[in-house]
Amino acid sequence: MGEVRVIGIRVEPPQNQPVLLLRESNGDRYLPIWIGQSEAAAIALEQQGVEPLRPMTHDLFRDVIAALGHSLKEVRIVDLQEGTFYADLIFDRDIKVSARPSDSVAIALRVGVPIYVEEAVLAEAGLLIPDEGDDEAPGAVREDEVEKFKEFLDSVSPDDFKAT
16 A cells, blocks of 8 residues: 555546546655545646635534544555545544545545555556656646646546446
């Protein structure tokens, strides 16, 4: 299982389908996950540091976790079946809750916990996007990474990632 970081959200025309882009922290693979509009907005707002006037769903979930005296330890993207990704929220006291990756990532960003992806999922759905030289520190988010991914997305569709 490898740690990943959130690169960002991209909206793909013509369907206006949001794509969550993750990248291995200690590797070169990217993991695109097509997600819903509201989850994309929740992730983007958190990445931009926007504070809503009232708690959004993922903020509420974070607050409920704290109010109940629990803590979220990590998020794991654990499986990919017929084009659908599966994730687990890992809490203290050995509590595990199944969740959608989009919700899991939105919560992880708010709580500040690591996000991991099973190697089998990365092997099946991870993508290598060639670099033209990598002189920056590992793990640094670069604008050219996002641009390369945008170019890649222009050539694929969600159907390309369905299991065969």
